[in-house]
Amino acid sequence: MxxxxxxxxxxxxxxxxxxxxxxxxxxxxxxxxxxxxxxxxxxxxxxxxxxxxxxxxxxxxxxTKEELLHRISRIGHEKALEILRTAARREGTATERLADAVSSFVRWHAGGRTVARVVQYELDSLGPDARAEIIALRRKVDAEVRGIIEDGVATGEFAVPDVRGTTLAVLSLCIDVARWFSLDGPRTPDEVGALYADLVLRMVGAGK
Amino acid sequence: MxxxxxxxxxxxxxxxxxxxxxxxxxxxxxxxxxxxxxxxxxxxxxxxxxxxxxxxxxxxxxxTKEELLHRISRIGHEKALEILRTAARREGTATERLADAVSSFVRWHAGGRTVARVVQYELDSLGPDARAEIIALRRKVDAEVRGIIEDGVATGEFAVPDVRGTTLAVLSLCIDVARWFSLDGPRTPDEVGALYADLVLRMVGAGK
CATH class of the missing domain: 1.10.10.60 (Homeodomain-like)
Structure with a gap:
């Protein structure tokens, strides 16, 4: 694509x-x-x-209308998982993989901001079964990023006092790109991706 | 309050x-x-x-219904500006003021998440005049955080290659708390505020 x-x-x-x-x-x-x-x-x-x-x-x-939202939400989350899994499982140091995960995830949220907004802001509109399925997918998304951070802590590349909290913040930072990103703004999706990769490496204490 | x-x-x-x-x-x-x-x-x-x-x-x-949304949005943004202005203009180093700004802003987004979601996600539902007024308020919000970061760069407390981009990311990180924060979650608004203040100080290279 x-x-x-x-x-x-x-x-x-x-x-x-x-x-x-x-x-x-x-x-x-x-x-x-x-x-x-x-x-x-x-x-x-x-x-x-x-x-x-x-x-x-x-x-x-x-x-039903809910079936449409469920389908949209599932496809969106499966794509998010695929993007992060690809970055997490490639060759390279934890630093390289985290930078790749963040920049890819940001580019996707900037490029697919309309879909991302629907998926993120209408989660509560899903029925209980659909919602449970999506929440399970979100846990997998979370685990991919947490895994890279844990790898970096294990190798000594990162210094992270709160791995779960930092994982949450990294994902949150990327997801919110869908809210504010505009093609009329001064930055391209690639530029935001590069900026955010740098900021996230600082958050995890990489390269110290 | x-x-x-x-x-x-x-x-x-x-x-x-x-x-x-x-x-x-x-x-x-x-x-x-x-x-x-x-x-x-x-x-x-x-x-x-x-x-x-x-x-x-x-x-x-x-x-009209729009008048209600406009009033909600104006009050929400004025409160956000007041919180950040208080932190920006207090006594203290840029490091202390940035930590205070982030932890206060996060606590407010966690505690007032329903209002914050309406204010953030329904911005496009405002008419052109109301929207222009709110966007002017958002620029002032942005300027308060940017001012603290610029102060820290000037005193040598921070090392920030991209002040505008970093300001955007700091605000985005705080605002997105309104999306994911839940009272059923493992962290209190105070704990998220402390975690995020630490992460933001890392983003600006404080304490190196």
Missing amino acids: ATAEETGGAEAQPWAEVTPDAARRLLMAAVEAFAERGYHATTTRDIAGRAGMSPAALYIHYK | ATAEETGGAEAQPWAEVTPDAARRLLMAAVEAFAERGYHATTTRDIAGRAGMSPAALYIHYK
Whole structure:
């Protein structure tokens, strides 16, 4: 998939795996509608309309509005996990892997900010089962970053008094990029990624 | 005003200045409704109902739903500015003032997370004039933190290659506390404040 930079700033869309085409169009329409108006103010009729389809055509693919949000949230979290897992498991020192994890995760949140906002801010709109599934995915996301920090502490590269708290702060810093990032701002996703990688290495006391 | 800790974890309410009592009750009802259902899914009738009042009684105090959001957002941002200004202008080294600014700002976002979420996530729901006013307040918030960092660079306490970018990251880290903080979590607002003050001092290279 093209990154935001490769496509000149268009948002990264992690929906290639969604088939058939109609199901994918509906999912992308739902992301737009949820981001603009919020989950509760959006109807399945709105979503079908944005995708140029009838409500009846929507129900072939998704039984409820919640099913759309659940699907969006699962795909978003699986992509986040894949990005961090790739960085965590590559060759290299903990310092290199943490810098890679942070810069990739930031670029993704800048490039896919509309999706990321829906996924982050509408978590409470999911029903209990869907929410439990997503929270389990979030624990795995967390564990990838914590693993890199623990590796760096073990090798003596990092000095971190509170590994869990620092992991939380690192992820939080990256996730909040989706809130404030704008293509009209002075920095590209790559530049924010590089800045944040440097700040996070300072947080873990790397290179001292 | 009592902090979240002093009130045993209840959320900090910055509404003491809103009078008369009916106007304050409506504002608090609006915060709850916007946080639960989103701005666009909330009607003035919902808000009046939550406050135990009639829609006609609401219109005495607020002409539109947007006026409620604008008032909430202005009060929230003025309070944020007051917190950071107090920390920035107290006696002490830049290191002490930055630690104070971060821990106070974090405690406020943890304690007032419902208000903070509405203020942060519904910014795009404001009309152009209200939005411009809030953005001007945000620039002042930003300038307070940037000022402390610049002071620390000038005295040699901090080593910061990118002051603007670091200011953005510090504020972002504090603001995102409102998204993830939960009273069911393992840390109190005070503990998160202390952790984040330490992490931010590392980000600016303090104490090297």
